[in-house]
Amino acid sequence: MEPEETLDPTDWESLRILGHKMLDDMLNHLRDIRKQPVWQPIPMKVKSKFKVPLPKEGQDRETVYREFIENILPYPLGNIHPRFWGWVVGTGTPFGMLAEMLAATMNPNVVGGEHIANYVEEQVIEWTKEMLGYDPNASGIIVSGASMANFIGLTVARNTKTDYNVIEEGMRAGKKDLLIYGSTEIHGSIDKAIQLLGLGTKSLRKIPVNENFEIQIEKLRESIEADIQSGHKPICIIGNAGTVNTGAIDDLNLLAEIAKEYNLWFHLDAAFGIWCKLSTISHKLVEGIEKADSIAFDYHKWMYINYEAGCVLVKNKEEHLNAFNFSADYATHHERGTSSGDIWYDYYGIQLSRGFRALKIWMSIKENGSEKYGRLIEQNIQQARYLTNLIGIEQKLEILAPTKTNIVNFRYNNGTTDLDTLNKLNKEILFQLQEKGIAVPSNTMLNGNFAIRVAIVNHRSRKEDFELLINSILDIAQSLEKKVII
Amino acid sequence: MEPEETLDPTDWESLRILGHKMLDDMLNHLRDIRKQPVWQPIPMKVKSKFKVPLPKEGQDRETVYREFIENILPYPLGNIHPRFWGWVVGTGTPFGMLAEMLAATMNPNVVGGEHIANYVEEQVIEWTKEMLGYDPNASGIIVSGASMANFIGLTVARNTKTDYNVIEEGMRAGKKDLLIYGSTEIHGSIDKAIQLLGLGTKSLRKIPVNENFEIQIEKLRESIEADIQSGHKPICIIGNAGTVNTGAIDDLNLLAEIAKEYNLWFHLDAAFGIWCKLSTISHKLVEGIEKADSIAFDYHKWMYINYEAGCVLVKNKEEHLNAFNFSADYATHHERGTSSGDIWYDYYGIQLSRGFRALKIWMSIKENGSEKYGRLIEQNIQQARYLTNLIGIEQKLEILAPTKTNIVNFRYNNGTTDLDTLNKLNKEILFQLQEKGIAVPSNTMLNGNFAIRVAIVNHRSRKEDFELLINSILDIAQSLEKKVII
Structure with a gap:
């Protein structure tokens, strides 16, 4: 050799x-x-620098950096x-940028096991629940952003609210159409999640909003009643805490009540609005978030954390686990060594390999x-x-x-x-x-x-x-x- | 104020x-x-540093960094x-770490639009197709890793191979069980993707392997034939290029033939094995990858890129687009300004907000x-x-x-x-x-x-x-x- x-x-x-x-x-x-x-607009000449053939040979690093300074940073x-x-x-933030440098040096795969990055993420989840006044027993995972967080929340909703083993049997085994409710102001990632989950976008009932762009509660109730009458199975209400169009926040307490009344999952899309909770003045705007069964939100929006950093919290940890749990011979957990440890994030979402997103959040919360x-x-x-x-x-x-x-x-x-x-x-x-x-x-x-x-x-x-x-x-x-x- | x-x-x-x-x-x-x-094992005393209450007040940054050095870096x-x-x-790599620092400074949302990060990602996708000898017209997107890439590939497979509008109608509208085939050595992310898509894990036919842990082609054919006889609808074959257990590579040319014969989608899980293609000696091991309809793989495994960096390529761009396309008033594309530009990555996957993962790949390929x-x-x-x-x-x-x-x-x-x-x-x-x-x-x-x-x-x-x-x-x-x- x-x-x-x-x-x-x-x-x-x-x-x-x-x-x-x-x-x-x-x-x-x-x-x-x-x-x-x-x-500023990107000149055609600059764009053409990114339409070149694959480099077979390396360049010196200084030259690569110069190209970054000339052709990337200004646009x-x-x-x-x-x-x-x-x-x-x-x-x-600048400190978040430095944290990313530290995370990229350690470069761990934060899938779980016995290494410190998992404990840092767990700490961030605990702090997050504390900041939001959410159930301390809830489970959570840091994800790429609210789109993924919505997807995970709705997965747990679907898998929990079906009355048969949907993981094994699939959607075709169900006897009724499963329906999900939200306002017309709902985020596009919800439509996407619903089609991916095999529910079909026609399962999403978009309820009209009032002049404040908040869901009309009576229309919601009527729609649920009518659907039950027609033999469908409502499974989930989605509330908005901060719509993208106008920042409107639905009446979360009322949504929680209706969800309880009809035994529906209450998912909250609170991508940025959730953080009103931290303001001593505006926290009242998001009263009721603690009643949601799952919440999707971002740190990279209104917590000013560097990209990417989103989160989903699920009130009932067992339901979260049951929706994703899988095992494999090559991923056995042991009682000692590198693959010991109690935290395994692949049980809570789609990703197996995962970066150390938690570090920048941990360092930023401590900084500020x-x-x-x-x-x-x-x-x-x-x-x-x-x-x-x-x-x-x-x-x-x-x-x-x-x-x-x-x-x-x-x-x-x-x-x-x-x-x-x-x-x-x-x-x-x-x-x-x-x-x-x-x-x-x-x-x-x-x-x-x-x-x-x-x-x-x-x-x-x-x-x-x-x-x-x-x-x-x-x-x-x-x-x-x-x-x-x- | x-x-x-x-x-x-x-x-x-x-x-x-x-x-x-x-x-x-x-x-x-x-x-x-x-x-x-x-x-090394993590002492209980160190773990306890990550079970503390939420800091209400900030600390000076030097102290935060000292905690990183003492309690995080060594474990x-x-x-x-x-x-x-x-x-x-x-x-x-060290240069990849520096690239992450640059990306975190610019901190863009690489969802699309007219800014340079999108062009950098497009360049990386073009180079990747060139490295792999894959169809130059294929579409691609950088994702968190191969689990997500597998999920996207199988989404396009499902949505393309159903003979009705599954996006709108959902899985329950289908008349037949849709079946997917792979070997017993298949990665756990496939099971996960299949349950998420509402297909049900029972739809995944796990075909036995030979003594080299490669799928038994004749058993595969028998299984497909039997399923068709029973009135099911086979839609997809999944090939392995590098199984996790042993690094086995299925006979991709034969799998492609069978897929063609039965009009099935041919998805390739090539998380790390794909990169054999770059070796002047071992490229023969992965002959046939170019025949796959979609390929899932990572840069953060055998391309040694810092976490996270995976990719999915889809041969038919239209099919990729049709599987995810969505629109919203707040995300209108314009002919001028920040929201002009032809590249919109939210059309190719789950994420809307996306980090600048492409930069470290672009800089590393140029470096080396x-x-x-x-x-x-x-x-x-x-x-x-x-x-x-x-x-x-x-x-x-x-x-x-x-x-x-x-x-x-x-x-x-x-x-x-x-x-x-x-x-x-x-x-x-x-x-x-x-x-x-x-x-x-x-x-x-x-x-x-x-x-x-x-x-x-x-x-x-x-x-x-x-x-x-x-x-x-x-x-x-x-x-x-x-x-x-x-």
């Missing part, structure tokens, strides 16, 4: 020099992010910038303490109200949905009576805000109206940023109107 | 000092990893060590070039043969399965006729190897025999490490036998 090769550097010192340069560059980048454009999504408020995308998160979340809510007030003052700006939490939907309205013209005008304003690198809101459609949508899950935003947003919108609108006149 | 708080440091310079210290520590740790024990799984060969767990990976993979295969030869030389060691790729199954056998005693003896040897910090193999059961199992996906291992393993096993066995005599 030839002398062995390795992927370690032959010269550790030159890698060390490069590493320290990278770290300095990254810290400077984060420190000075406010001076950068939020977003971000923008979510680490103080004026990014698109979709619901968290900011991350839960109360600071509460203050920052409240700060974002107050910023949403401040922005709502700024909009209220301006005659040509119009709020399109009630601002309940951290999401503001509005538009420029110069009195044009033609809806299509108005929608196009606001779309153009949105494009220009982004293209000029000023700010990145996103948009949604509310009752046919194109809404500029600001979702604030950003610990870098300041009051002045929202003032700049409003002034820029008015400027852009004015220059657009001038153009039309000319 | 009070002056705003932020999670950024007030004093960037002290964070910078800490960051550089962390980086030095991490590089030293990786450089000197060979001097560390592979694994790893062990997979970054040259003598870790348990399960199938990759090593990661594909040919070096080929040499390292071949090196691991040669090391498995070297170990097999060492075992062959020793009278008291016994090979328990043919060494086809990178996995060696063997045991110490002193001629004891009692199987139970022999199994217990080998288990004790395994425990002591781990507890003494010498090496971490794992184990499996092969025809009732407890096998010490060495799976080599480690770029740090050297010939001398396998010599040390053999000598240590003989030493431990000798001292155990002495004890019994006394």
Whole structure:
């Protein structure tokens, strides 16, 4: 055999020099992010750098890094910038970035067994239950995000609420259609989960919302009653704590009551809204979360943790285990050695190999303490109200949905009576805000109206940023109107 | 409103000092990893540090890091060590660790849209198809690992091979049981995927293997024929390219033929075995991979990429899209701005929010070039043969399965006729190897025999490490036998 090769550097010192340069560059980048454009278009020439043939030979690491600096770093999504408020995308933190470096060094497979990463994750789950006031006996697992968390919650719901062995027998063995209920404002990941689970999207009853975009409880009850009458089997109600469109929060206490009355699983999609719980002021908005049988949410949204970090909690640990449990000869658990230990995360979700996502959460919670998160979340809510007030003052700006939490939907309205013209005008304003690198809101459609949508899950935003947003919108609108006149 | 708080440091310079210290520590740790024990038990006192109440107040970052150094870093799984060969767990690299730091700084949500991370991922997928000789028109997505990749592949299989709209109608609308075929050596994630998809694990036909642990083709054909006769609907064959137990590779060309003959989806679970393709010598072992309709595999195993990084490729992009496609008002794609761009990864899998996993793969492939990976993979295969030869030389060691790729199954056998005693003896040897910090193999059961199992996906291992393993096993066995005599 030839002398062995390795992927370690032959010269550790030159890698060390490069590493320290990278770290300095990254810290400077984060420190000075406010001076950068939020977003900018990617030139074709840059895109072409990512349409090249496979490199057969290696390059020196300095060159690879230079390409990163030239062609990657300048063309971000923008979510680490103080004026990014698109979709619901968290900011991350510098200490979280350093934690990711530590996690990537240890590089464990956090599937379970006797090594420390599993205990760190367990600690994070315990702290999370404590933060949310959720059942201390609940089980939980850190996942890629709320889409996966919703999928796991609904899996446990399906497998628990069927009256036969659905794991073995499959959906075709069931005698009735299993039905799931949520509002029309429900997140798309629910539709996805329901089709994947073999329930079929027609099993999802989308109940109308009221003027606050909250589920209409009476309509929900009527729908359940009608379905039972028709011989179907309702199994689950999904509540929203923070809809994506408007940040609306359903009446969770009432949903819990109905779920109890009809013996249904109560799943809560609380991707970002859940964290209102940490605010000494706004925690009342999410009263009732502790009644859910399962909750899906993210740390990488409103806990500002670096991507990826979501979580699902399931109140009844046995039901969670029963929904996923599997075993194999090559994965035997032993009483001693590396494969001892009581924690096996493959029993709680889809993944077998799993990264050390827990470390950045553990280090961040220790860095900041839960109360600071509460203050920052409240700060974002107050910023949403401040922005709502700024909009209220301006005659040509119009709020399109009630601002309940951290999401503001509005538009420029110069009195044009033609809806299509108005929608196009606001779309153009949105494009220009982004293209000029000023700010990145996103948009949604509310009752046919194109809404500029600001979702604030950003610990870098300041009051002045929202003032700049409003002034820029008015400027852009004015220059657009001038153009039309000319 | 009070002056705003932020999670950024007030004093960037002290964070910078800490960051550089962390980086030095991490590089030293990786450089000197060979001097560390592979694994060590976690003292109760250390475990108790992770059973403490939620911190309400923050700590200074230096203290948090000190806790990491004292209580986390010393108690790893062990997979970054040259003598870790348990399960199938990759090593990661120092440059990959630095890439993770860069990715965590940019911290994008790689769901799609017009920002560079999507183009980097697309480049990685193109390079991957090129490395594997797979259809250049195939679609692909980077996922958490092969479990998720298998799940996605089987989702596309199910949704494509049903003759009605299963997304909308669900599994109950089907007229026949849908059946899936694989060998008894199939990975547990397949069982999991099949139950999640509502097919029921009874739909999975586990076909016996031959003495090389490869699927018996004639038995497969008989089973399919019998099922069709019984009125069932076979939809999919799953091939193995590298089973977890022994590294066996099914006859992929024959499986492809049968799939074609019966109009079945051909899914390939090639979590690590796929990378044999890169070796100029061993690529023949995986002949036929290009015929699969979908392939699931990992970069974080035998491409030595830091966790998490898996991939699924689907030959027919339309079928992939049709299986997942969904839309929502808040996620409209536009012709300009941040939400323009042609790449939307939420159309190809479960996740909506997604991290920048692609960067470490892109940087690593550029760092090393594909040919070096080929040499390292071949090196691991040669090391498995070297170990097999060492075992062959020793009278008291016994090979328990043919060494086809990178996995060696063997045991110490002193001629004891009692199987139970022999199994217990080998288990004790395994425990002591781990507890003494010498090496971490794992184990499996092969025809009732407890096998010490060495799976080599480690770029740090050297010939001398396998010599040390053999000598240590003989030493431990000798001292155990002495004890019994006394």
